[in-house]
Amino acid sequence: MITWNNLDTIAAYKELQKVAPVNLAETMTGENGADRVKKYNVPMAAGLAYNYAAKQVDDDTLNALAKLAEEMQLSEKFEALYNGEVINTGEKRMVLHHMTRGQLGEAVVADGVDKRSFYVDQQEKIAELANKVHNGQITNGAGEKFTTVVQIGIGGSDLGPRAMYLALENWAKVNHTFKMEAKFISNVDPDDAAAVLNTIDVAHSLFVLVSKSGTTLETLTNESFVKDALKNAGLDPSKHMIAVTSETSPLAKSDDYLAAFFMDDYIGGRFSSTSGVGGAVLSLAFGPEVFAQFLEGAAEEDKLAKNKDVFSNPAMLDALIGVYERNVLGYQSTVVLPYSQALSRFPAHLQQLDMESNGKSVNRFGEPVTYLTGPAIFGEPGTNGQHSFYQLLHQGTDIIPLQFVGFKNSQMGRDVVIQDSTSQQKLCANVVAQIVAFACGKDDENRNKNFEGGRPSSIIIGDQLTPQALGALLSHFENKVMYQGFVWNINSFDQEGVQLGKVLAKKVLAHDTDGALKAYSDLLHI
């Protein structure tokens, strides 16, 4: 029997608050630091590992967190989720994104079909289309091959797929699995679509329109923009567009599309990279085999998230340490710092994933909570960030926990030796140096050059950023966010906070405004 309780009613949480705080600079110095690095390390899927040696925790903290996990029934809640309970209570929906890449528990039937079969079926249909596009069975009106795929979508239909594409683009180029260049149009700003259209050859471009409801304002507007461009080029839009949408959407059975692939209400936009939302564009760009490897990595990592033992469950452990930092230590944001240029937009995806899921002030029953929930999330790749905002992270007046990601090997294998080391070695040396600099600091008589240390971080280390590793990385953060939502007793799967702006924007466009809305509209000449 699962009970859903607020964090501040949990006995283990009260115990956690009493645990003596860890002096990170002290504990990470000398051989004790080395021991922690070896000990506080959990294997993940696809050769990754989650290392939390530089977090502000020790065995006492960790045991208290394990008790919290148990009392809050985190494993049982995940089990309920993947077995099809209505976890998204606000919208009265199941939460089934794990099922796009495997089946963790029982079969789940909804809308009269087995959901795992439904997702697999869509993947197979996408794979078939992608193969036909690649081998020239599906071509443009002139019988020529498509060379470019353009995703039209926003939010979850853009950030995840775009981040995943960029993460694998160069890997695919050197591994000969690169099939088509992908571009993305998301913003309703007309300069976004116009700029993308300027850089592509529309006659050889296939557009993927992604909108679950089929009513997303930005996406429909950009679709019209693109259709105009196709028509102006003397082309038939219906031979250049496919749709990814729900079966009940106006796009589902329209003749305007070459094909339509389906998603459903049980997968939120920000959790949809492993569904058809990511599947269509990634299968077209890299081939269905690469997309399958990506799913494989995610599925393997999902299995680890089932472990009841928190110390062999990296997502749950990461989630709990994050809650400790947020609610006991009082830290406000988290920075994501991948030492991999390929992950340049991965922080932007995590920003949506985390902040849209857990940026809530009411619990799953709609009652206000009196503790902090989701933090602000941002980040940029290292080493770039080191020459930018790391100054504040090292010496600013706030402590901001850090999430590093690093790989032993580059994706492209092209490198140069300067001053006795390769670029990849320099990259890795920098992330190691930063972790220790943040944790241990350095005393200096000149206070301006003094580093207090005590700034916590964790790192996920991998061999190489492959499709499997990327899938595992994605799954890790999805499950981390889910577990944090469980701890905060909030619904991580709705997003009511985006509605008011939509309603008011419609009023502005209809000139149905007064007061400040009207005054701002005048300033912007709307």
Next chain:
Amino acid sequence: MITWNNLDTIAAYKELQKVAPVNLAETMTGENGADRVKKYNVPMAAGLAYNYAAKQVDDDTLNALAKLAEEMQLSEKFEALYNGEVINTGEKRMVLHHMTRGQLGEAVVADGVDKRSFYVDQQEKIAELANKVHNGQITNGAGEKFTTVVQIGIGGSDLGPRAMYLALENWAKVNHTFKMEAKFISNVDPDDAAAVLNTIDVAHSLFVLVSKSGTTLETLTNESFVKDALKNAGLDPSKHMIAVTSETSPLAKSDDYLAAFFMDDYIGGRFSSTSGVGGAVLSLAFGPEVFAQFLEGAAEEDKLAKNKDVFSNPAMLDALIGVYERNVLGYQSTVVLPYSQALSRFPAHLQQLDMESNGKSVNRFGEPVTYLTGPAIFGEPGTNGQHSFYQLLHQGTDIIPLQFVGFKNSQMGRDVVIQDSTSQQKLCANVVAQIVAFACGKDDENRNKNFEGGRPSSIIIGDQLTPQALGALLSHFENKVMYQGFVWNINSFDQEGVQLGKVLAKKVLAHDTDGALKAYSDLLHI
């Protein structure tokens, strides 16, 4: 006579803390809201205006802030800065970036030369080179025109110039001032350089190496990477590279470069977009005339920053309101939300500008301060962010102040009418709607759909994102950051916090480590 005092010693600051807090939702509702929008609006240069109606301030707060500005001698401190006082006390340097675009006060002589003349001279030399490249007087070894310019730099040598290039790329394409495509290599990750080299034709590429010291590890490594690629293509690197560096750097007089342009110690990397650091790549990409227009916009905005009356000084006013939010209201981060896809990397530039300048814990005399200094800064373009992290901004447990930017007109003028409005109108309607939604909120019996409001924002509104408007925007934020540094009594112009990581990375590469450094090095196989 200027005195430099800590914020918490200032009488006006104590008064400010006593001012009754503003109920933003209440004051922005109805006609009072409309009045605020009209009244709390300051003209900026290049047709921009700074509107702070939706900030949590009223006349009482604003008058208290004006007194704070006076008591802290903010205008006098700026005057001292542009007249050449050693404001960067840690590094014992003057701070002269304003002089790259105009002369606000007295002539400043350093290193035996008039500094304004020195910067103008470098600009003229860059313009001459750019014109020769564009008209084919300077070509590759085969006598063919260069088509691409690639900036190699990191931090301030990358983020600002890259953000400015992206901001003007499409404007330049439709206004026929686009001369050469620009690319950027920054990260020491070998996949960064390899990926850029994969997308360009090196035989027709001109590389701009930017490093003030001539010793930046990442930049020198990437230079070698590029030189290897040029040699492998049978090309002479010295015919493909120019340097932007200091006169005393090892790069300054090397035969390895077609030309060298100079910067000096009085312009920090993050303030260098208007110097040769931005000048070379932007003049090559868009022509020197466009770069001159950009400088013109910055120079006009700088003049407004001299106004002693805070209510006609948008940078000072923005700075003071930010301090009020940070130190009195206790808000931790600031989000930058340009409703313009062209400004996609502008938030990343501001992130460096602000966090590297004001992420400090000691005052300008090296004494610890006991109040909060610079906030964390992040952001993404709207409307994209609305479908991503706005959920937390609307309904999360923390209040995060918002900085919007919007333009009446698009850059490319290509648009489509859907449901009776253009994309540009939809874009503008959304930013208006968001400001009011954040400020006023909306009551709902279903607490999950309830919006508390009271979330403060400001907006900079312009006609169009032109080179002049971009220059004004850049200057505004540079001067805002400077004024906040004055209020916090810190040195905004050094960055000692980046040093420790560099030292430790060298130790790791030399295998001169023990403890945690060694243990992490083992995990990453360094």
